[in-house]
Amino acid sequence: MIVTVTLNPAVDIAYKVDHFKIGHGHRVEPGRKTAGGKGLNVSRVLKKLGENPVCTGFLGGNNGKWIMDQLGQEELEHTFIEIKGETRTCLAFLDEELGTQTELMEKGPVVSEEEQEEFEEVLKQLMSEAGMIIASGSLASGIPASYYREIGEWARAVHIPILLDTSGEALEKGIEGKPFLIKPNKDELCNYMNQPDLTLDEMIAAAKKICGQGVQYVLVSLGKEGAILVGNDHFLKAEIPTVQVVNPVGSGDSMLAGMAYALQKKYSLEECLKWACACGTANAMEQGTGTIQPHIVQELIRKTKITQEEKG
Numbered sequence: 024m025i026v027t028v029t030l031n032p033a034v035d036i037a038y039k040v041d042h043f044k045i046g047h048g049h050r051v052e053p054g055r056k057t058a059g060g061k062g063l064n065v066s067r068v069l070k071k072l073g074e075n076p077v078c079t080g081f082l083g084g085n086n087g088k089w090i091m092d093q094l095g096q097e098e099l100e101h102t103f104i105e106i107k108g109e110t111r112t113c114l115a116f117l118d119e120e121l122g123t124q125t126e127l128m129e130k131g132p133v134v135s136e137e138e139q140e141e142f143e144e145v146l147k148q149l150m151s152e153a154g155m156i157i158a159s160g161s162l163a164s165g166i167p168a169s170y171y172r173e174i175g176e177w178a179r180a181v182h183i184p185i186l187l188d189t190s191g192e193a194l195e196k197g198i199e200g201k202p203f204l205i206k207p208n209k210d211e212l213c214n215y216m217n218q219p220d221l222t223l224d225e226m227i228a229a230a231k232k233i234c235g236q237g238v239q240y241v242l243v244s245l246g247k248e249g250a251i252l253v254g255n256d257h258f259l260k261a262e263i264p265t266v267q268v269v270n271p272v273g274s275g276d277s278m279l280a281g282m283a284y285a286l287q288k289k290y291s292l293e294e295c296l297k298w299a300c301a302c303g304t305a306n307a308m309e310q311g312t313g314t315i316q317p318h319i320v321q322e323l324i325r326k327t328k329i330t331q332e333e334k335g
């Protein structure tokens with residue numbers, strides 16, 4: 024069983040607004056409302072691959088109830104802690120004419136210490152049955168930046184691999200928990216290294232430095248350029264096919280789902296990287312976020328090339 028952790032889910036509402044203009048009113052059709060959160064996207068893709076993941080985290084208020092109801096409709100198993108605060112709403116304004124997307128993202132509710140303790144109990148319980156934990160996204164207010172480090176430590180104590188996908192301070196501190204794998208994109212790795220840009224060699228060096236801190240693998244996603252997977256004593260590079268891109272949002276989440284799926288099946292590292300890239304790319308080919316078609320994933324796996332280099 025794979026458990027996905029989403030500490031700050033959201034009700035996402037996307038409006039189509041042609042000629043979006045700041046400071047002006049716009050009449051719009053009803054927005055498209057979805058249960059958002061990186062861990063939920065990961066779960067959706069895992070479900071499409073035939074897994075039965077369990078989603079956990081914090082949900083509260085009417086938005087929280089709505090998300091739980093949606094997850095029920097999607098037949099996604101969930102065990103969320105119900106909190107006093109209201110789960111956030113995030114708004115996106117899509118201007119198809121200009122090809123722009125403007126977003127307003129609420130920070131999220133405050134999660135109290137008691138609610139965090141309740142979550143610790145639930146997650147530790149889930150860990151007694153889980154084969155892998157995937158923790159993704161930002162931290163809700165009130166949750167210390169070191170929370171992913173703590174989750175990493177709980178997982179390590181019971182020998183369960185944890186895959187972490189977050190950014191900024193949460194990533195910095197999360198690395199100290201020695202997760203099995205982290206998945207920064209290039210920008211997130213640059214931020215971590217305090218650099219405006221990094222060459223491929225610099226990315227490999229940065230990833231190796233992170234591995235030196237106890238992380239087994241660093242999967243750096245590079246959008247249409249593919250990805251690299253760096254371990255302590257070697258690195259793999261994936262070249263992916265060119266495809267018709269419809270909506271790449273959520274490709275990172277889909278990639279993590281593909282990686283988790285393949286790791287769990289104990290495929291070789293090369294195969295794991297192929298699965299990860301194929302799921303990311305398959306998502307980019309769909310309109311929905313966290314959506315893949317398994318037969319397209321198979322086709323993309325066949326077209327993905329992995330090169331391997333030993334680097335001491």
Ligand code: ATP
Pocket residue numbers: 207208209243244245246247248249250263264266268271272273274275276277278299300301302303304307
């Ligand atoms: P997000 O935050 O939207 O989830 P991300 O920045 O974490 O995304 P990306 O690097 O954009 O992650 O994408 C993850 C993977 O998805 C890439 O490594 C690649 O395999 C695939 N992918 C993303 N964008 C494209 C694209 N335009 N064409 C083909 N594949 C893509």
